[in-house]
Amino acid sequence: MEHRIDRIKKQLHSQSYKLTPQREATVRVLLENEEDHLSAEDVYLLVKEKAPEIGLATVYRTLELLSELKVVDKINFGDGVSRYDLRKEGAEHFHHHLVCIECGSVEEIEEDLLTDVEKIVEGQWGFEVKDHRLTFHGICRVCQKQAVSAASTNESGKE
Amino acid sequence: MEHRIDRIKKQLHSQSYKLTPQREATVRVLLENEEDHLSAEDVYLLVKEKAPEIGLATVYRTLELLSELKVVDKINFGDGVSRYDLRKEGAEHFHHHLVCIECGSVEEIEEDLLTDVEKIVEGQWGFEVKDHRLTFHGICRVCQKQAVSAASTNESGKE
DNA sequence: CATCCAGTGATAATCATTATCAGATTGTAT
């Protein structure tokens, strides 16, 4: 964790930005909640627990900055708020998401999976791919099981 | 065009919604600007040209309705507004987009391209894919050419 | 004709995000 903060610190310094206490607190919250997909408001509330004097505007500014530096990715699942997702260290591409339309859970896929597709896009459309966003909407493992057990509980024979 | 409006009309009726003049005007605007990715405001202004008495709220309501019926897809390119994109007739999946980070142009890809990837996701993650969103960010053909010609005009030998 | 109700238009309300601005903090040169 300290290692990753160091890296981010260097990244900031290389563009002559500072890792202020507020920014560090924000980064720590992101690191500690890497699995989640926090909105700016979420991050603000969590940061406030460790640094109560921080302002919402600063959180927005920090997230914007981290977004420019490609430390985080700003994503939008269509629910009206932007969410911020840490890039894995060394990842040159954004990871993918599996959004469950039943329970709303979001799972991440680290594998690239798109190498072939990008080759096609570059070759056939002459488009130089720099990054991608891929989200699948569907039904997660858990909800599939629940659907099955619900069907078998209701022994009418029909779904 | 009339054919497609008829289809949409039937789709509405099947859920006991009506194709009111306002809704029809909105659908026509979407059909006539199928290549673009109009925001609600864009649609509103275009609809107003043919039906000046229409209200913005009605346009929002119609777009929301069409979105629920999967006639249009609501997309977000991260510029703060939702955009509405007609689904191609019979398409079970959403089409993909190539967003140019230089000029902001948006190109569409109708081909699926993700069949293999979806198989992997279903097999390896046990996720039942219902739909997907795929956007590539990069540099379009036009901007690539401009970059090349700008470099050769500036004959310093360096880029 | 009376009634019902989805649909509409105008506008107020909401809510996420951004802009503003005075003050705090930091780094640097003296």
Add this chain to the structure above:
DNA sequence: ATACAATCTGATAATGATTATCACTGGATG
């Protein structure tokens, strides 16, 4: 240490997209 400039911050106002409200309309039904 001191002065200065630049960066950063917190509070809050402003913005802008979207949604909620509410009185009204127009067509369908009996």
